[in-house]
Amino acid sequence: MSYQANAVNVPIIDNYINGEWKPAADGSTFASINPANFREVVGHVPDSSPAELEEAVAAADEARTAWRKRSGAQRGDLLYRAAALMEERADDIGRTMTREMGKTFPEAKGETLRGAAILRYYAGEGMRKVGDVITSTDAEALMFTTRAPLGVVGVISPWNFPVAIPVWKIAPALVYGNTVVWKPATETSVTASKVMQCFHDAGFPAGVANMIIGSGRTIGQGIASHPGIHGITFTGSNAVGKQVGQAALARGAKYQLEMGGKNPIIVAEDADLDLAVEAAVSGGIRSTGQKCTATSRVIVEREVMEEFKAKLLEKVKTLKVGDGLEPSTWLGPCANKSQWETVQSYIRRGVEEGARLLYGGMKPKDPALADGYFVIPAVFDEVTSKMAVAQEEIFGPVLTLIAADSMKEAIELANDTEFGLSASIYTRDIGNVLSFIHEMDAGLVRVNAETAGVELQAPFGGMKQSSSHSREQGQAAIEFFTSIKTVFIKS
Structure with missing residues (x-):
């Protein structure tokens, strides 16, 4: 060996x-x-x-x-x-x-x-x-x-x-x-x-x-x-x-x-919200959010924001945090102390900047997890595009919800970052799809699929500072x- x-x-x-x-x-x-x-x-x-x-x-x-x-x-x-x-x-x-x-x-x-x-x-x-x-x-x-x-x-x-x-x-x-x-x-x-x-x-x-x-x-x-x-x-x-x-x-x-990446998922008003929630959770929280292609910003058309938010919170609250070797664990710890501290600092900063922490962000209360770098997945709403939690890569299980009044604004918000690695959209409207493909400044764009992941035979890389x-x-x-x-x- x-x-x-x-x-x-x-x-x-x-x-x-x-x-x-x-x-x-x-x-x-x-x-x-x-x-x-x-x-x-x-x-x-x-x-x-x-x-x-x-x-x-x-x-x-x-x-x-x-x-x-x-x-x-x-x-x-x-x-x-x-x-x-x-x-x-x-x-x-x-x-x-x-x-x-x-x-x-x-x-x-x-x-x-x-x-x-x-x-x-x-x-x-x-x-x-x-x-x-x-x-x-x-x-x-x-x-x-x-x-x-x-x-x-x-x-x-x-x-x-x-x-x-x-x-x-x-x-x-x-x-x-x-x-x-x-x-x-x-x-x-x-x-x-x-x-x-x-x-x-x-x-x-x-x-x-x-x-x-x-x-x-x-x-x-x-x-x-x-x-x-x-x-x-x-x-x-x-x-x-x-x-x-x-x-x-x-x-x-x-x-x-x-x-880095600060990858958005756009949820259109005509989207299948159940599928969009699954994509936001899988893309943003699986692997404890420690993917360069992880979903970080969830940009939702305002007409469906409340329904989407309710479904998202219901799903996030079911996720089991624990040791990755335990079969029932859905997400493990942050990879090291430094990364755990970084995630905690961004959660505090989000609250200080005026975002509303809807759920999570703290260590689990289970005493069996006291000696690990665990964090309960965090969900913010009332996030604006200029906040640090919407601009800077956190590399942890943190989702930020941003409301958009139209698809045009949603794509503008999605592009409003120095990064351009991956992005996705959930919609049934071919017009939305074409606008997203043509206007999104990202090296990987995915339609009705999560932001994370690329097939090994396909080229992979980003735009802008990614x-x-x-x-x-x-x-x-x-x-x-x-x-x-x-x-x-x-x-």
Whole structure:
């Protein structure tokens, strides 16, 4: 396995460099804590230094020439093997994920299986075309395009989807001929080690995939500024993403940033309100609201606001908060103390700004949950678009209700934010649908479906401050992980 256990059976996780598991040179570690019970340590993970990062980059650089010479089909075969291993280990990886960041076990296992599906999808991409023949003005010449890998790719991934997000970055990077240095979030690095073990056991050559665990300040920023890393793909907060982008830009490296969202759902007066309520609850509260595509703003036409509000509150009050390993739990804790404190601060701020807290927002009274970062889902109404709870990403189970007097105003309110990741509408009116599709400033728009989620074969990314305007997933991934090379041949 990728780790050893200490005297009390708490795993000690190592970095993965050049095909080997190695501890931080000075032995420094972080404790990964179970957010459902902060007295439980899930594992100890390395607090790595720049020296370990240098070793990983050197290994990736050494491996990249031989790796890019393999055919796409050969690289894809290894991804198929990793997918099979991830699928076999889905229960174990899922339970570890639940213990590390709190989402319910069914969600965690489902995410792991999605990771396996992503690996299979990109394994198949190894057999697709990588260029086109172009007619030359010279009748005796052949001209065509092909694709060249970037080289060494740095992957910086967050804690909220510790399997799916890194896999949808690592898999295309590898299949298109790059080598990888991956920095997972420290909060979910035990889970990350199990993902990397799948790559190791699948037989990837030494140095092709590397994992360095450590602080964002040291390892994350080190990846962004390292001259031996040719491309950086990042998912996380806007503040950190901009730092990563600036560091990459300063040295001319290619970068891809997926950042925050303040995603709206519009509920038209003709909507099926029961379905709209299900979408608002699932999209906004499932996974404890810790999705970049989570519903945060619920914009409702005034004629149906009271009926929608009553149905929403009735549904929210049935949701069971608890440990994600308990089968009856609907939503688990916030992923860590910092995130719980952030959610609490926004709830207080919403009240201070004049929004009305209709329900929730506090810790559960159940003494069995006292040692976890739990919060009862919060619902605000009388929210205006200029309030912080309507403008800033909370990343927690908080829904804000905003009334609109018309569909035109609803779309204007939906666009009234610096973010533009995802948005949805519930309506039966084709005119509303077309207006929403054409006028909504978001990279993902969904009709009669929740804001959260995108199919793995479809491009994913945001507009405005949600993204650096590139796209992840699907066939769009090749645009970031490769460069077009034009070839002209004359006899």
